[in-house]
Ligand SMILES: Nc1nc2c(c(=O)[nH]1)N[C@H]1C(S)=C(S)[C@@H](COP(=O)(O)OP(=O)(O)OC[C@H]3O[C@@H](n4cnc5c(N)ncnc54)[C@H](O)[C@@H]3O)O[C@H]1N2
Ligand code: MOO
């Protein structure tokens with residue numbers, strides 16, 4: 554076996570708080586640039602420019618009902634006893650323009666969404682009318698007064714010409730796509746997705762399609778990270794595993810940093826004999842940002858910079874790997890995309906169950922958010938160890954448990970960070 558034991562001084566590490574670690578990363582946010590994509594490919598992307606309305610919306614006075622466009626004054630004193638007959642002089646389907654001027658005593662049959670003739674000031678719905686044909690002439694019979702302005706949507710009812718429609722930095726979802734389509738933006742300016750390389754370490758890792766072998770496990774972290782990267786707005790690239798030989802590993806990481814915007818490794822970052830990442834983040838070309846964070850899971854989370862690009866060495870333990878990404882990589886990707894608030898949103902909640910574990914580091918405990926009682930209550934996962942994989946899927950928050958010598962009781966107020974969930 555061609556293994557090279559790591560020898561570096563990885564035992565002496567200066568621990569900093571999670572907030573301080575985030576603050577060390579954010580100065581390296583570089584804009585990821587702009588590209589134009591078809592509207593059909595813009596879902597989930599981040600808008601790169603403010604968008605203003607090139608015209609009012611609606612653009613023309615629009616009928617809200619199938620019925621008749623009339624002049625309201627023609628229905629004055631109209632009643633069942635004294636009905637009014639208006640001659641139907643035009644038919645206006647949706648998409649067609651009125652062809653004949655509406656004069657007093659006349660009406661146009663009109664469909665929902667069609668342009669109302671300029672002279673008409675109200676639309677009466679079909680159900681309130683009766684059609685009559687006398688001597689080959691078609692009339693509409695009305696039996697009550699119709700006030701002006703009924704069932705007509707005025708020009709600019711939703712949006713005035715020049716209004717700001719969408720903010721740069723927003724995430725494009727169904728509502729935004731509807732706006733873009735309405736205003737004719739077939740090509741959408743979006744932020745280029747940061748290109749993120751993911752490399753695993755460790756001789757125990759099997760590919761997902763390989764049969765299980767005793768003493769080995771399937772690599773789950775790189776697939777989990779790929780999902781987190783995509784969901785955060787980046788484009789994941791799963792590279793080959795890093796070998797244990799230090800020089801070769803250094804070369805592979807250097808190449809990855811030259812080719813991608815961000816590089817993430819998982820595993821090999823603690824103090825074990827083959828934990829080579831601690832040595833890799835030191836060197837003449839590499840600036841270490843931190844290699845110990847006062848948090849659990851993920852206390853060994855490490856970040857370094859080479860040529861202005863970030864290398865994250867996340868823990869191999871799945872729980873710690875997940876949390877390390879959410880706290881440190883997600884905000885960097887969000888910042889590169891111009892998101893106004895790239896960090897996980899923080900809420901205040903009540904702790905739903907006792908959390909008896911003591912710790913002198915802050916814990917980011919995966920948990921479940923319940924809103925059914927009308928106030929947010931968070932329940933820690935029953936298995937929340939760093940090495941535990943199975944409960945990551947059940948979590949929609951990270952409950953922030955500050956350092957404690959007694960544990961925390963149910964009912965106490967805690968902070969929780971909302972996880973946004975996977976997109977594919
Ligand atoms: N003597 C000490 N031992 C450990 C310490 C310590 O302070 N002193 N820290 C512990 C803590 S805390 C953590 S977290 C882990 C960090 O481990 P590494 O980042 O070095 O990761 P590995 O040693 O490579 O693996 C740990 C664990 O994770 C599994 N793993 C690794 N990669 C993957 C992957 N891609 N998919 C799924 N699972 C993966 C690996 O098989 C191990 O079980 O160190 C503690 N030890
Ligand atoms: O660094 Mo480890 O994830 O604290 O458990």
Ligand SMILES: [Mg+2]
Pocket residue numbers: 820821822823824825828869
């Ligand atoms: Mg290790």
